[in-house]
Amino acid sequence: MHFVTAKSILSSKNGMNLYRGCSHGCIYCDSRSRCYHIDHAFENIEVKENALDLLNYALAHKRKKCMIGTGSMTDPYIPLEMELKNVRKALHLIYEQGFGFTVITKSNRILRDLDLLQKINNKAKCVVQMTLTTYDEDLCRKIEPNVCTTRERFEVLKKLYDIGIPTIVWLCPILPFINDTKDNISGILDMCIEAKVRGIICFGMGLTLREGNREYFYRQLDLNFPRMKEKYIRIYGNQYEINSPDNSILMKLFHQKCKQHGILHDNRKIFDYLNAFEEKHSAKQLSLFD
Numbered sequence: 001m002h003f004v005t006a007k008s009i010l011s012s013k014n015g016m017n018l019y020r021g022c023s024h025g026c027i028y029c030d031s032r033s034r035c036y037h038i039d040h041a042f043e044n045i046e047v048k049e050n051a052l053d054l055l056n057y058a059l060a061h062k063r064k065k066c067m068i069g070t071g072s073m074t075d076p077y078i079p080l081e082m083e084l085k086n087v088r089k090a091l092h093l094i095y096e097q098g099f100g101f102t103v104i105t106k107s108n109r110i111l112r113d114l115d116l117l118q119k120i121n122n123k124a125k126c127v128v129q130m131t132l133t134t135y136d137e138d139l140c141r142k143i144e145p146n147v148c149t150t151r152e153r154f155e156v157l158k159k160l161y162d163i164g165i166p167t168i169v170w171l172c173p174i175l176p177f178i179n180d181t182k183d184n185i186s187g188i189l190d191m192c193i194e195a196k197v198r199g200i201i202c203f204g205m206g207l208t209l210r211e212g213n214r215e216y217f218y219r220q221l222d223l224n225f226p227r228m229k230e231k232y233i234r235i236y237g238n239q240y241e242i243n244s245p246d247n248s249i250l251m252k253l254f255h256q257k258c259k260q261h262g263i264l265h266d267n268r269k270i271f272d273y274l275n276a277f278e279e280k281h282s283a284k285q286l287s288l289f290d
Contacts, residue, residue: 001045001080009054013275015069016055018086020046022074024106025146027220028173031073034212045080052089059097066277067125068094071104075147082109091116100125100277104170108148108156114163121165125278128160129201131170134179135187142224143175150191157195166198168270171254173207177231180205180244182253189257199264199273205250206243209236 009016021042022031032042040046048054059068070076076087087103091113094101101120103110110117110128120126130153134140140149157167169192174180185205192200209217221229236242244250258265264273 001047002040003047003049005050006048006054008058009048009051010058010068013069014066015072016051016090017070017073018048018051018076018090019074019078019080020048023078023080023146024075024144026106026144027224028143028175028207028213028217030208030210030213032213032216033210035210036073036212045078047080047084047086051086052093055090056093059093059099062099064277065099065124065279067100067102067127067275069102069104069274071129075105075107076103077105077107077109079109082112088113088116091120095120095123098124098279100127102127102129102274104129104131106131106144106147106153108152111156111159114159117160117165118163123280125276125280127166127168127198127274128156129168129170129274130157131172132188132191133171133173133175135184135191136179139179143178143220150188154191154195157191157197161196167195168274169197169200171200171202174205174244174250175207176235176242176244177228178225180246180250182246182250185250185253186257189254192263193257193261197263199270200254200258201267201270202251202254202265203267204241204243205247205254206241208240209242210240214238 020038021040021044022029023043023045081087091101095116117126117128132150132153133143134150137149137151160167171188218229221232232242255265264270
């Protein structure tokens with residue numbers, strides 16, 4: 001890891017990245033793309049040493065309470081977090097100042113912070129978003145090698161539901177000729193149904209490849225899926241959006257199953273929900289007696 005001094009911490013949409021870079025090793029990671037200007041080895045984590053001071057100042061000067069998000073670029077629950085605890089410290093600030101919180105992660109390390117997530121959810125709103133890509137545990141270890149498996153994430157989703165924290169699943173990316181099967185999609189959806197997730201985000205059965213992440217992805221294909229790179233190059237060339245040949249069939253399965261079980265599957269509605277700040281009535285009522 002290495003430390004930098006940041007100029008700001010919250011984006012215009014109130015997202016933050018406490019770290020830049022990741023050690024999960026997911027073979028498809030879009031954050032490796034050169035357009036994000038990460039000018040250091042991706043596994044050499046950049047730590048914003050003044051992030052918490054910046055966050056405290058930003059929250060204190062917000063005119064309105066809102067949802068604070070993290071995880072869109074870098075999973076905040078990388079192993080380094082267990083040492084530095086910057087996410088946990090940020091959660092304290094968010095709770096103390098009465099903001100909502102949402103996070104995208106693949107890691108069961110989030111269980112460490114259940115106490116704070118629950119406090120935020122009791123006072124405002126907390127939503128945990130978790131990425132699921134494959135029902136097959138062995139395949140999961142190949143495409144997401146340094147993070148907990150799908151089964152372990154499934155257990156996290158169930159625990160969150162049990163303590164009243166709503167969850168959203170990202171069903172992506174789906175890699176053509178690797179995990180784009182009816183069995184895989186059905187298996188993931190069955191987990192979501194059992195875990196009672198509120199919604200599932202899916203932009204289509206495929207992935208994106210651009211300069212930076214394409215080269216890494218192809219190297220990993222050579223290591224784990226011999227001759228698959230040549231198949232991708234032959235079929236897709238240098239396309240940015242790589243869609244499964246079975247995209248329409250799998251998307252139909254996805255929408256039908258979500259509708260049947262009352263799971264939100266309209267991306268726009270899900271993002272509206274994630275962005276909407278809520279203040280619990282109980283918190284308002286208690287404040288009258290403080």
